[in-house]
Amino acid sequence: KQQQQEVYEERHLKFISSLGKGNFGRVDLCRYDPLGDNTGEMVAVKQLQSNKQSNMADFQREIQTISSLHCDYIVKYRGICYSAGRLSMRLVMEFLPFGSLISYMEKNKHIITTRKMLLFTSQICKGMEYLQNLRYVHRDLAARNILVSSDTLVKIADFGLTKIVPLNKEYYRVTQSGESPIFWYAPELFSCCEQSRNPKRLSLHRIGGDIQGTMMAAHLFNILKENWRLPAPAMCPPKVYSMMMQCWAFNSEDRPTFSHLQDLIESSLQDERE
Ligand SMILES: C[C@H](Nc1nc(-c2c[nH]c3ncc(Cl)cc23)ncc1F)C(=O)NCC(F)(F)F
Numbered sequence: 001k002q003q004q005q006e007v008y009e010e011r012h013l014k015f016i017s018s019l020g021k022g023n024f025g026r027v028d029l030c031r032y033d034p035l036g037d038n039t040g041e042m043v044a045v046k047q048l049q050s051n052k053q054s055n056m057a058d059f060q061r062e063i064q065t066i067s068s069l070h071c072d073y074i075v076k077y078r079g080i081c082y083s084a085g086r087l088s089m090r091l092v093m094e095f096l097p098f099g100s101l102i103s104y105m106e107k108n109k110h111i112i113t114t115r116k117m118l119l120f121t122s123q124i125c126k127g128m129e130y131l132q133n134l135r136y137v138h139r140d141l142a143a144r145n146i147l148v149s150s151d152t153l154v155k156i157a158d159f160g161l162t163k164i165v166p167l168n169k170e171y172y173r174v175t176q177s178g179e180s181p182i183f184w185y186a187p188e189l190f191s192c193c194e195q196s197r198n199p200k201r202l203s204l205h206r207i208g209g210d211i212q213g214t215m216m217a218a219h220l221f222n223i224l225k226e227n228w229r230l231p232a233p234a235m236c237p238p239k240v241y242s243m244m245m246q247c248w249a250f251n252s253e254d255r256p257t258f259s260h261l262q263d264l265i266e267s268s269l270q271d272e273r274e
Pocket residue numbers: 019020021022025026027044075093094095096097098099100144145146147156157158
């Protein structure tokens with residue numbers, strides 16, 4: 001059983017490579033090697049890029065969020081590393097060797113079966129249902145924020161935009177302007193994350209290239225009001241596309257819950273077995 005460390009000493013955290021950049025942070029692959037013999041565990045370490053006060057507060061909230069989550073389908077929190085003088089801190093998480101779902105799908109798009117994609121989607125629904133039961137809203141569910149643990153297990157990651165729905169409310173209203181991923185729909189798994197079928201690219205094509213900035217959200221709203229939706233990805237089973245369309249219902253009360261989605265996935269899996 002891997003160590004469940006809470007505090008990581010900076011001097012034993014050995015940088016190996018940079019994994020990627022998020023909204024305000026960077027994630028590196030490190031080996032935590034207190035014995036100094038390269039037998040320590042590999043971990044993913046996130047640190048802020050900017051030391052803007054607001055980002056620091058958001059980072060604290062992200063740490064608070066991920067450290068409260070215990071689910072097989074959510075990336076595991078390992079602990080905190082306080083830098084010298086405790087000025088900045090770093091979030092230590094489990095390292096998933098297969099990387100993000102986007103890169104995994106691009107690399108394996110010719111061998112990934114519909115069954116495998118349904119299994120991944122079902123696991124994401126289970127993770128999202130767990131979040132929902134804790135009244136968390138992820139707000140940035142996209143294949144780029146899903147990590148692949150093995151050929152049969154994916155996990156939800158990146159809780160930088162996650163908010164808690166207050167007890168006296170039923171939904172979360174976007175308040176601060178920040179970068180909202182307005183083009184992102186339900187899991188775009190079934191497009192194999194092909195860049196040509198990227199939700200943003202397809203929506204921009206429909207809206208027209210000469211629109212920019214604040215007008216963009218208005219135009220996106222209009223085409224959705226007129227019931228335009230992303231086309232079915234290639235090889236997407238009809239039942240799956242109808243499930244996606246239900247997730248994109250204009251009125252939120254018409255959209256399926258994550259538990260209902262799991263029933264739909266089970267029934268699609270039956271079809272795939274026959
Ligand atoms: C900014 C960081 N970007 C990347 N991370 C990794 C990664 C591989 N393996 C990993 N194991 C644990 C973690 Cl936390 C990240 C990785 N790979 C490519 C990236 F571009 C990130 O956090 N992205 C969000 C999410 F984690 F959901 F993919």
